[in-house]
Amino acid sequence: MDLQEKVKVARLSVASNLILTCGKLGVGLTMNSISVISEAIHSGLDLVASVIAFASVKESNKPADDQHRYGHGKFENLAAIIEAVLILVAAALIIKEAYPKLFGATEVKSLGLGALVMGFSALVNIYISSRLMRVARETGSPALEADAWHLRTDVLTSLGVLAGIGIIKLTGWYIVDPVIAIGVTLFILKAAYDLLRESVGSILDARLPDNEEKVIMEVLQSYAGNYVDYRNLRTRRAGPQRYMDFNLIVPRGKQIVSTHELCDSIERDLHRHLPGVEAVIHAEPCAPQDGDCEICSVRLCRKQQVEITGVCENCVECCPENEETTNQQSHP
Incomplete structure (x- = not known):
């Protein structure tokens, strides 16, 4: 309207x-x-x-x-x-x-x-x-x-x-x-x-009502298989506009283009469910030493792995099922 x-x-x-x-x-x-x-x-x-x-x-x-x-x-x-x-x-x-x-x-x-x-x-x-x-x-x-x-x-x-x-x-x-x-x-x-x-x-920048934050978390949950975790969710409202920001933890080996597309998709879904929302998403690489591997359910597909040059050990640790593909790439 x-x-x-x-x-x-x-x-x-x-x-x-x-x-x-x-x-x-x-x-x-x-x-x-x-x-x-x-x-x-x-x-x-x-x-x-x-x-x-x-x-x-x-x-x-x-x-x-x-x-x-x-x-x-x-x-x-x-x-x-x-x-x-x-x-x-x-x-x-x-x-x-x-x-x-x-x-x-x-x-x-x-x-x-x-x-x-x-x-x-x-x-x-x-x-x-x-x-x-x-x-x-x-x-x-x-x-x-x-x-x-x-x-x-x-x-x-x-x-x-x-x-x-x-x-x-x-x-x-x-x-x-x-x-x-x-x-x-x-x-x-x-x-x-x-x-x-x-x-x-x-x-005074009070957070959005519980029902609206629930909608935000449901949208994020629908993308759970594409990222490791999300953290530090903050929301506020100014007139008819809603604002939110959070950190999105992604696998270290995930391409920046894929991460950007993921963020765009999340933003589109948020806007569809909450008109007027403006989201700022800060993407961060996972930290295996901090226990991110224990909660990670993301598995990079073979095509993504092949396109990555010099995949770091952290990515292999976060996505262990891709270790064989990575070894083949590193030792042709």
Whole structure:
């Protein structure tokens, strides 16, 4: 999936959040409802977050340049951190407005209008968040994923406010309004925590998730008969890009051309299973004195052996079944 699709869904998120923010704010003021106004604040922060996501998606897909030689992927992680901070600001504003009303609840008007707006908001955000999440997972975009989680949180809080309006309609208990608003705040704080944890981890070069590292090891295992061992696997993420490097131990007698082809094949498979991955493979000759022969299952074919001139004893030791071919080459 290309940049155009990512930009398209990010722009759609901006438009929907703008409409919902204006609608909720107008209705909340008409109703004198702190829970609906809190939802308007929530959607306003979603709007700011979607604008940031839109800008970061465009920036992160710029190619590497002289100042950013690893690309611009971490712009998306930075955007997600900013979004999380904005969520915390929203939570503080809601609590500031809701807490005093716990001790002096005021009448909430136009309940039917509020229910209509909350129901419409939930439906719109279900659709938009589903599209955002699909594109985010297909492209590995943390900014779009953060935006999708924002909207999914908004769905839950809108439904909560809708339920609160229903309770007020049935019972006349206006204190439900600030209670629901504080409940909205708890969902907002949880979203902020999750975003901060993941994005700060990427900024600090935390390794890839367990399931992604498992995919990497499965790909490497599929080539087990072509190398001695792999060591020092390191992984990290920057926006939609994944980076990894490791040492690949190969038989000392293996031709450099064959080793290069092996590395290329591994890289292609890694990219097929983890889009956006960039692998740096450092090939090293085996060290029989360090016990590499004990774990080696590689056997160089007769053609490869014949092409090697002056095969060293270490290669013969690592691949003992080729000793006869090597002797014939050394003593025609």
